[in-house]
Amino acid sequence: MRIKHKYYKSIDEKIIIGEHSSGLKVFVLPKKDFRKKHAYFMTKYGSIYNEFIDNTGKIIKKPEGIAHFLEHKIFEEHEGNIFEKFALLGARVNAFTKFDATAYNFSTVDNFYESLKLLIDFVQSPHITDENVEKEKGIIEQEIKMYLDNPDWKVYFNALKAMYKNNPVREDIAGSVESINKITKDDLLDCYKYFYSPRNMIVFVIGDVNYQQVFDTVESSLSKEFIERDYEPKLVMGDEKSEVNQKHIREKNDVSQPKFIYAFKEVKKYESEELFKRAIAIKIALIALFGNSSPLYKELYELGWIDESFSTEHSFNEFFIHTIIGGESDYPDELYERVIQEIDKVKEKGFNKKDLIRIKRKFTGRYISSFNSLQAIASLFTNYYIKGMDCFKYLDLLEEITYEYILEVFNSHFNEKYAVVSIVESDGDEIG
Amino acid sequence: MINKTKDIEIQEKVNLHLLKSDKFKTDLIGIYIKRPLKEKEASMNALLTRVLERGMKKYKTAQELNIHLDGLYGAILVSDVHKYGEKHVFQFKMQIPDKRYVPSNNIFLESIDTLNELINHPLIINNGFKDEYVEQEKKNLIQTIRSLKNDKASYAIRRCIECMCEGEPFKISQNGSIENIQEINGKDLYRYYREILKTSPIDICVIGNIDFDSVESVIRKNLKFDRESIISLERENIYKEIHQVQDVEEVMEVEQGKLTLGFRTNISYDSHDYEASVLFTTILGGGANSKLFNEIREEKSLSYYIYAKLEKHKSILLITAGINTKDKTQVVDLIKGNITKIQEGMITDEELSIAKKSIISSLESKSDYPNSFINYYYNQLLGSQVIDIEKLIKKYQAVTIEDIVSVSEVIELDTIHFIKGKEQVTANEN
Numbered sequence: 001m002r003i004k005h006k007y008y009k010s011i012d013e014k015i016i017i018g019e020h021s022s023g024l025k026v027f028v029l030p031k032k033d034f035r036k037k038h039a040y041f042m043t044k045y046g047s048i049y050n051e052f053i054d055n056t057g058k059i060i061k062k063p064e065g066i067a068h069f070l071e072h073k074i075f076e077e078h079e080g081n082i083f084e085k086f087a088l089l090g091a092r093v094n095a096f097t098k099f100d101a102t103a104y105n106f107s108t109v110d111n112f113y114e115s116l117k118l119l120i121d122f123v124q125s126p127h128i129t130d131e132n133v134e135k136e137k138g139i140i141e142q143e144i145k146m147y148l149d150n151p152d153w154k155v156y157f158n159a160l161k162a163m164y165k166n167n168p169v170r171e172d173i174a175g176s177v178e179s180i181n182k183i184t185k186d187d188l189l190d191c192y193k194y195f196y197s198p199r200n201m202i203v204f205v206i207g208d209v210n211y212q213q214v215f216d217t218v219e220s221s222l223s224k225e226f227i228e229r230d231y232e233p234k235l236v237m238g239d240e241k242s243e244v245n246q247k248h249i250r251e252k253n254d255v256s257q258p259k260f261i262y263a264f265k266e267v268k269k270y271e272s273e274e275l276f277k278r279a280i281a282i283k284i285a286l287i288a289l290f291g292n293s294s295p296l297y298k299e300l301y302e303l304g305w306i307d308e309s310f311s312t313e314h315s316f317n318e319f320f321i322h323t324i325i326g327g328e329s330d331y332p333d334e335l336y337e338r339v340i341q342e343i344d345k346v347k348e349k350g351f352n353k354k355d356l357i358r359i360k361r362k363f364t365g366r367y368i369s370s371f372n373s374l375q376a377i378a379s380l381f382t383n384y385y386i387k388g389m390d391c392f393k394y395l396d397l398l399e400e401i402t403y404e405y406i407l408e409v410f411n412s413h414f415n416e417k418y419a420v421v422s423i424v425e426s427d428g429d430e431i432g
Numbered sequence: 433m434i435n436k437t438k439d440i441e442i443q444e445k446v447n448l449h450l451l452k453s454d455k456f457k458t459d460l461i462g463i464y465i466k467r468p469l470k471e472k473e474a475s476m477n478a479l480l481t482r483v484l485e486r487g488m489k490k491y492k493t494a495q496e497l498n499i500h501l502d503g504l505y506g507a508i509l510v511s512d513v514h515k516y517g518e519k520h521v522f523q524f525k526m527q528i529p530d531k532r533y534v535p536s537n538n539i540f541l542e543s544i545d546t547l548n549e550l551i552n553h554p555l556i557i558n559n560g561f562k563d564e565y566v567e568q569e570k571k572n573l574i575q576t577i578r579s580l581k582n583d584k585a586s587y588a589i590r591r592c593i594e595c596m597c598e599g600e601p602f603k604i605s606q607n608g609s610i611e612n613i614q615e616i617n618g619k620d621l622y623r624y625y626r627e628i629l630k631t632s633p634i635d636i637c638v639i640g641n642i643d644f645d646s647v648e649s650v651i652r653k654n655l656k657f658d659r660e661s662i663i664s665l666e667r668e669n670i671y672k673e674i675h676q677v678q679d680v681e682e683v684m685e686v687e688q689g690k691l692t693l694g695f696r697t698n699i700s701y702d703s704h705d706y707e708a709s710v711l712f713t714t715i716l717g718g719g720a721n722s723k724l725f726n727e728i729r730e731e732k733s734l735s736y737y738i739y740a741k742l743e744k745h746k747s748i749l750l751i752t753a754g755i756n757t758k759d760k761t762q763v764v765d766l767i768k769g770n771i772t773k774i775q776e777g778m779i780t781d782e783e784l785s786i787a788k789k790s791i792i793s794s795l796e797s798k799s800d801y802p803n804s805f806i807n808y809y810y811n812q813l814l815g816s817q818v819i820d821i822e823k824l825i826k827k828y829q830a831v832t833i834e835d836i837v838s839v840s841e842v843i844e845l846d847t848i849h850f851i852k853g854k855e856q857v858t859a860n861e862n
Contacts, residue, residue, distance in 0.1 A: 011457070011533065033433045033455040036797040083720040088782065090789035092719070109793045138733030145688040146736055146754050149584045254685040256578035293498035301494070302564075307572050328579070358502045365505025365529045369458045372802065 037207025065175015166238025459640030475608025487555035517745020
């Protein structure tokens with residue numbers, strides 16, 4: 001392993017990076033005196049990778065939900081039960097699939113290095129058969145139905161479907177009952193071969209550990225077959241136009257109060273560092289405009305149009321960028337008009353400079369505080385890494401951001417023309 | 433690692449608990465005010481935590497308060513109520529970045545001052561809370577109660593408890609009831625609030641890289657309570673005679689049926705068998721190594737989630753799963769069958785060892801999370817004594833398979849609750 005050390009003074013944290021000759025990168029963030037240790041083995045392969053190009057330029061298309069299905073099947077072993085093997089070491093193993101990544105992780109107090117070896121081993125040697133693929137379909141079907149009963153999930157995915165026509169982010173992460181029933185053993189093995197390769201994966205470890213021992217454990221656990229796999233497939237994106245797919249989307253569901261999401265689609269593309277900086281600027285603007293210390297929040301809360309569920313979120317990576325404003329309200333349509341009005345007002349008159357300074361201070365404190373929680377650090381670091389960004393640049397970028405920059409970014413990102421409204425409400429006017 | 437702790441009674445039944453650890457980037461202060469769980473009080477308590485956040489003498493609007501918190505480097509202030517068995521506890525929490533990381537020397541003092549404003553100096557107009565705030569928060573609280581049914585999985589658990597604990601305080605939800613909320617007004621609420629501040633036991637926990645003496649003196653000086661005679665709270669009744677298992681079905685608009693089984697464990701948290709009852713719960717339905725997960729999900733593909741949990745203070749065990757409506761009888765039988773297996777002693781050494789390791793690991797790592805740690809500490813205080821984690825671990829280690837079998841012999845099924853879809857559910861064709 002080629003080893004590099006980095007130290008970040010403002011938050012008093014360090015990270016040690018080891019790069020294996022195969023291209024696999026291992027990151028260790030030592031946290032003294034914490035009892036739990038966490039490890040993540042992660043691939044840059046999530047639900048949006050349904051269509052991709054292999055090394056020879058061939059385009060391959062798979063059914064929706066395949067990355068998530070594969071995540072379930074990686075846990076199949078030739079012998080014994082992987083959950084039990086971890087549990088006998090005192091470790092708890094889990095996994096999750098997102099739009100752009102799949103991660104396998106465990107946490108433990110004892111037997112860390114044995115558990116780490118087990119993690120690296122089991123992800124490298126899944127046992128996928130026709131029979132266990134069929135059996136999994138019933139379980140995943142129940143998982144999909146569980147989400148269908150969740151109105152927050154519905155209003156969110158409806159917003160994505162309204163915003164995008166061809167971008168694969170519009171599909172549910174787990175796919176649909178129909179699409180998962182098409183998945184075969186060969187599909188899964190194919191995707192496994194392409195995306196579970198050293199160049200496409202990372203290991204992240206956090207806790208009171210010895211980094212050298214982490215590197216040695218990982219290195220000695222890598223199989224020859226894995227090391228020699230040199231695929232680094234590229235995602236094929238549908239031809240996504242600037243225009244939104246549909247302006248309004250409404251769905252009936254048994255909810256006590258209408259749930260809404262207003263989503264703003266970004267139509268331009270940005271390089272990773274610029275993208276990161278813009279995202280911070282947008283988040284500052286969102287808090288200034290819609291946060292709980294803003295005049296609009298006060299006005300709407302006192303009017304009874306919003307409650308504490310009113311919140312904002314900005315998602316960004318090389319494949320899609322959008323902002324979401326969501327919550328619950330009896331007046332979701334009127335509220336949308338009011339939100340647009342406020343955006344136009346800022347475009348005309350600008351922000352209050354004092355607000356921006358205060359919000360930057362808030363973000364500084366919140367960023368520092370997030371380094372309390374090992375899981376929070378792990379997800380912060382890996383989320384940004386998968387996007388091609390370095391989360392440790394946050395405070396410097398935050399510092400660099402000027403009033404003019406925020407205004408410029410704000411003016412170009414928030415465009416009513418590229419906004420959609422998603423509402424989930426109950427049938428009729430029954431009071432439940 | 434918690435380096436050291438100190439407990440001091442700073443006023444009558446106002447106990448300060450100081451917990452030092454230098455590994456965190458924050459300091460966290462938690463103020464707990466303990467009340468009995470009662471029908472009318474529950475609604476007032478829940479409403480109070482919301483009204484208090486709306487306005488104080490110093491920060492007359494929530495906006496002013498939030499601007500102040502932003503300025504304290506994004507300090508987080510939370511006020512809410514929680515059910516601990518049949519006790520209803522106000523929790524006021526404030527988290528700030530530790531002074532080592534931000535250029536502010538008096539950030540701790542300012543956070544105590546903010547908590548003091550919140551609790552002791554609410555905005556009062558004509559001997560009552562501001563009517564506008566009370567009315568708005570009544571509406572929001574009612575909406576929160578109505579919204580419980582949006583999340584069908586947790587709503588199902590809630591409904592099972594309500595059916596099971598009819599006539600017992602445990603039935604009362606932490607936000608009270610819509611009918612009781614509607615009757616509240618600002619004057620009565622304020623009168624009630626002054627009363628409970630004077631008469632309730634209060635605990636203050638502080639965790640972080642703190643200096644005990646200076647924290648104690650800041651709190652003694654800046655956070656004082658009026659005290660009168662302090663109430664004592666009763667222990668929950670955990671026993672109930674069950675003549676027949678209740679079988680309740682409700683119809684809702686769901687894609688997936690939600691099944692919940694409620695049991696009485698008949699084992700109190702301060703009895704010798706309590707640790708065995710926790711291990712019983714873990715072996716039966718505690719995560720991916722449990723009997724229920726292995727059989728119902730992994731072997732039979734009948735559900736995605738199925739788990740068991742124990743309500744410590746009330747000695748109630750709940751098992752819940754999302755399943756197809758047509759599979760209800762089969763899943764209920766499988767759950768009962770797994771309990772029978774435990775009664776017959778069918779627990780392997782591996783199962784016991786895995787369950788112990790999982791519980792011990794979670795105990796050992798409590799100190800990694802400031803908020804979980806002070807809640808854990810407070811939970812121990814409610815059980816009248818703090819047992820240190822090392823001792824607790826030894827108790828778990830000593831539990832045998834026979835102990836768990838005896839637990840399985842005394843637990844009793846009380847209620848089966850099921851939420852099913854409106855239309856005929858389509859067959860699951862695998």
